[in-house]
Amino acid sequence: MTSHTGRLYTLALALLVFFLAWAAFAARPWSRTANGASVKALAAREQRLHRQSLAVQRIVTRRWAVYRAQLRHRRALNAAAPAPAPAPSVRVVTLPPLTITRTS
Amino acid sequence: MERRWFSAMGTTIELFVDAEGAEASLDAAEGEFHRLEAILSRFRESSELSRLNREGSADPSFDLRRVLELALGGRASTAGRFDPTVHDALVAAGYDRSFEQVPADGSATAGGAACGGDVRLDERVELGPGVRVDLGGIGKGYAAECAAMLLAAAGPCLVNAGGDLALRGGSWPTGVETPEGTLTLELTGGGLATSGIDRRRWRRGGREIHHVVDPATGEPAETDLLRITVAAGDLVEAEIWATALLVAGAEEAAAEADRHGLPSVLVTKDDRTILAGGLA
Numbered sequence: 001m002t003s004h005t006g007r008l009y010t011l012a013l014a015l016l017v018f019f020l021a022w023a024a025f026a027a028r029p030w031s032r033t034a035n036g037a038s039v040k041a042l043a044a045r046e047q048r049l050h051r052q053s054l055a056v057q058r059i060v061t062r063r064w065a066v067y068r069a070q071l072r073h074r075r076a077l078n079a080a081a082p083a084p085a086p087a088p089s090v091r092v093v094t095l096p097p098l099t100i101t102r103t104s
Numbered sequence: 105m106e107r108r109w110f111s112a113m114g115t116t117i118e119l120f121v122d123a124e125g126a127e128a129s130l131d132a133a134e135g136e137f138h139r140l141e142a143i144l145s146r147f148r149e150s151s152e153l154s155r156l157n158r159e160g161s162a163d164p165s166f167d168l169r170r171v172l173e174l175a176l177g178g179r180a181s182t183a184g185r186f187d188p189t190v191h192d193a194l195v196a197a198g199y200d201r202s203f204e205q206v207p208a209d210g211s212a213t214a215g216g217a218a219c220g221g222d223v224r225l226d227e228r229v230e231l232g233p234g235v236r237v238d239l240g241g242i243g244k245g246y247a248a249e250c251a252a253m254l255l256a257a258a259g260p261c262l263v264n265a266g267g268d269l270a271l272r273g274g275s276w277p278t279g280v281e282t283p284e285g286t287l288t289l290e291l292t293g294g295g296l297a298t299s300g301i302d303r304r305r306w307r308r309g310g311r312e313i314h315h316v317v318d319p320a321t322g323e324p325a326e327t328d329l330l331r332i333t334v335a336a337g338d339l340v341e342a343e344i345w346a347t348a349l350l351v352a353g354a355e356e357a358a359a360e361a362d363r364h365g366l367p368s369v370l371v372t373k374d375d376r377t378i379l380a381g382g383l384a
Contacts, residue, residue, distance in 0.1 A: 068227070075173075075225075088294030090335045090367040090383060097279030097288045102267035103300035103331050104115060104241065 106130065112137040113145070113244045114202055115266030119251070122274050123259030133251035133263065140250065143167050144243035146191065147202045153243075156229060157191065157236040164229045171239050171246050172225055178242065178344035184220055185348035187319035191236035192217035197324055198308050199315055212309025216322030244268065245297065245343035252339075269296040270339040280333045283375040289367075289383075295339025299346035300331025300371075318351050325351045328373055332357060334381075335367040342366075354378060 108119045108130045119133055143152045143165060156162040164172065175188035196217045199206055222232030231237065248263040248270040255261040260274025269278060271293050278296060279286040289296070301314040301324075318325035332350050336342035345366055349357035354372050361368040361381035370378040 072226075088296075088335045088337060088367070089292045090294075090296075091290050092379075092383065093277060093288050093290040095277040095288050095290065097277050097286060099118065099120070099262065099264050099269070099276070100267070100279040100281070100286070101264075101269055101296050101298045101333055102281060103298050103303040104244065104266040104268045 108134065110134055110137075113141050113247065113265065114147075114204070114240075115244070117248075117251075117266070118264040119255060119261070120264070120276075121255050121258050121261040126255070126258035129255050129258035132254040136251045136254055137247050137265075140167060140243065140247040144171060144239050144247070146238055146240065153237065153239060156231065160233075160235075161228055161230045163227075164225075167246070169225065169229065171243055172223065172229060172237070174246065174340050174344075175237075175239060175242050176223060176225065178341075178348075179220075182344060182348035184319055185351045186344045187219050187317075188237045188239060188242065189221040189223065189235050190219050190317040190319060190322075191238040192234075193219055193317045193319075193322040194238055194315065196322075197313050197315075197317070198306060199304075203304055203315075206306055209307045210309075212311070213313070216317075219317065219319035219322050241268075241297075241299070241343050241347060242340055245270070245295065245339040248339050249295070265339075267298050268339055268343060271295065280369045281331075282369065282371055282377040284377060287369060287377070289333075289335070289369075291335065294335060294337050295342040296333060296335045297339060297342035297346040298331055298333040299343075299350045300329070301325070301327065301350070302330050316347060316350055327351060328354050329357065330371045330373050332371070333369040334361070 106121050106123065106126050110117055117137055119130055121129060142148065144167070145151045146153055146157065148154060152162065152165055152168050156164070156168070172188070178186045179188065193216055196213055196215060198210060198213050221235030223235065223237065224230040244265050245268060248265040248268060252261055252263045252270040252272050255263065256272035261272050262276050263270045271291055273293065276291050277288050278291055279288055299316060301316055304315040306313055314324050316325045317323065327350055329350050332346055334342050334346040334349060336345055349360060349368065352360060354370055357368070357370055358378050358380040364381070366381040367383040368381045369383065370380060372378070
């Protein structure tokens with residue numbers, strides 16, 4: 001009887017040890033250093049992208065300002081001297097009209 | 105020669121193209137009128153122009169911006185006789201809806217409304233306080249020019265937008281009504297517009313009213329001209345000058361037409377016909 005109970009305790013203890021070992025193995029404590037490295041790499045990449053986006057934003061702002069200045073200049077030129085379309089060729093003829101112009 | 109008629113912008117549009125099998129170009133030209141009417145009509149609540157008039161500012165589409173630029177250029181070159189800010193003056197005179205729906209008779213109107221309002225056109229368009237814009241005639245001229253450009257892909261063409269003509273290539277005998285009968289002008293390009301007080305008339309308080317506003321008074325123009333036909337490099341320019349010269353009156357109109365080299369036929373209220381701008 002005593003020996004049977006002892007075997008049961010031994011079996012339970014063995015199972016406990018087995019599952020604890022399994023849990024410890026599944027946690028992969030040896031891979032902690034690799035995760036840390038990838039997080040650092042991601043953070044560095046994020047900072048690099050942030051710096052690049054600021055640089056692009058500065059370029060776009062500068063180009064937009066130049067474009068607006070040129071647009072203002074072009075509009076001022078247009079307003080000052082609108083380009084006249086070439087004078088049409090018109091003459092009085094004795095032909096019957098194809099169509100009629102009238103007050104619209 | 106292929107022809108097509110349809111209604112748009114409150115009038116009848118007539119397309120002529122000297123080509124065979126031009127259905128696709130005719131479709132494109134007709135579609136262009138409907139597209140631009142949806143943008144430029146002051147009678148459509150949903151149009152871009154109506155939104156601009158309601159809200160006082162807008163981020164304009166290419167077409168609205170272009171027509172506003174042309175209209176403001178016209179105001180500058182005609183010393184304000186052509187003005188896109190006559191909207192409230194037209195409404196005050198009773199022209200507050202599509203012309204077919206304007207009652208032929210009615211009680212007296214409230215009188216004129218100020219014109220010459222501020223329109224700032226930069227990245228956005230901003231109207232001054234209380235300023236509203238009407239692009240009726242010039243919008244139609246612009247649409248006719250755009251349609252003619254599309255139609256010209258098929259061959260020499262003429263677009264007749266309710267009596268105002270845009271032409272591309274070919275030779276087009278066009279009738280002008282005068283007291284002596286129909287005078288025929290031969291045109292090979294550009295635009296021909298007629299502005300007058302002989303049509304689009306109605307009565308308010310027993311007084312005859314017409315649709316051509318003098319921006320100096322904000323009321324229908326007092327002019328000794330019945331109508332004037334002007335040829336120019338394109339229909340938009342012809343529209344602008346036809347309106348401005350009608351407002352100016354016969355003597356000044358003839359002098360200005362000569363000065364600017366704008367072939368013109370003037371018909372006065374006392375049934376005289378004057379040819380000006382090099383036309384003989």
